[in-house]
Amino acid sequence: xxxxxxxxxxxSWIEMISQYIEKASGLHFIQHDDQLVEIQQIVDxxxxxxxxxxVEEVLERFDSxxxxxxxxxxxxxxxxxxTEKLIGFKPVPCHSLHxxxxxxxxxxxxxxxxxxxxxxxxxxxQNHQQEIALLRYVFEAILEGGEAIGFNLxxxxxxxxxxxxxxxxxxx
Numbered sequence: 369x370x371x372x373x374x375x376x377x378x379x380s381w382i383e384m385i386s387q388y389i390e391k392a393s394g395l396h397f398i399q400h401d402d403q404l405v406e407i408q409q410i411v412d413x414x415x416x417x418x419x420x421x422x423v424e425e426v427l428e429r430f431d432s433x434x435x436x437x438x439x440x441x442x443x444x445x446x447x448x449x450x451t452e453k454l455i456g457f458k459p460v461p462c463h464s465l466h467x468x469x470x471x472x473x474x475x476x477x478x479x480x481x482x483x484x485x486x487x488x489x490x491x492x493x494q495n496h497q498q499e500i501a502l503l504r505y506v507f508e509a510i511l512e513g514g515e516a517i518g519f520n521l522x523x524x525x526x527x528x529x530x531x532x533x534x535x536x537x538x539x540x
Contacts, residue, residue, distance in 0.1 A: 381426040381440075385450070388438050394453025409454055414476045416455060416518035418442070446517055449473055460512035465505040474510045479524045482507040486531055504528065 382405065389397040389407065398406040400417075408415035427439040429449075438450040449456035456473040486503045489496040507528055514521050 381423055382420055384426050384428075385438060385440065388436075388450060392450070392452050395450065395455070407450065407455060409476065411453060412476055414455075414514075414519050414521075416448070418518060448517055455517075457513050457517045459506075459509040460516060462508050462512060463505050465502070465509060469502075470506065470509055474513060476510075476514055476519060476521070476524075478510050479507060479514075479521070479527075482510065483524075483527050483531065490531065 382399070385405070385407070386397045386399070389395045394410045396408040396410065396415075398408065398415075400406060403419045403421065404417060405420060406415050406417045422442050422444070424441045424443045427441070429437055429439050431437060431451075435452065437452075437456075439447060440450065441447045447458070454475040454477070456475055458472065459470045459474045461467045461470060482503055486500055486507070489500050489503065511521050511524060511528075
């Protein structure tokens with residue numbers, strides 16, 4: 369089922385998103401007014417807001433296990449995927465990180481996994497500078513992708529800055 373951004377379909381895509389989220393165990397749908405919509409992930413309380421006029425179309429899709437999800441395409445060529453529990457988005461490759469080293473879709477909880485991997489490498493007393501640098505680039509790609517679709521990830525940015533400062537701190 370597909371709904372395009374035509375006046376007659378505006379209500380339909382909002383209904384499609386809200387009905388999907390009603391059944392989803394990990395998302396909340398909040399309609400602030402007749403234009404502004406917010407979708408929140410329960411797992412980390414992260415949310416995105418957008419106006420219904422920003423939406424180009426909403427597509428119902430199925431993953432490899434035949435579970436349904438929604439793909440929301442925006443007029444600015446960005447897109448999100450709404451799953452049972454999470455909002456998926458495309459990472460933004462940065463530095464020398466190649467796109468093939470990244471998953472096609474990531475979520476905000478992936479930031480925690482990457483930070484934990486960085487911490488693990490830093491606590492190991494072997495020299496893992498290349499791995500740490502690669503993980504930092506992966507973290508930045510996820511962070512930039514999340515911010516591009518509207519997540520506030522300032523706290524997560526501070527995590528990385530804190531780790532970087534710890535990494536460069538002289539040992540006693």
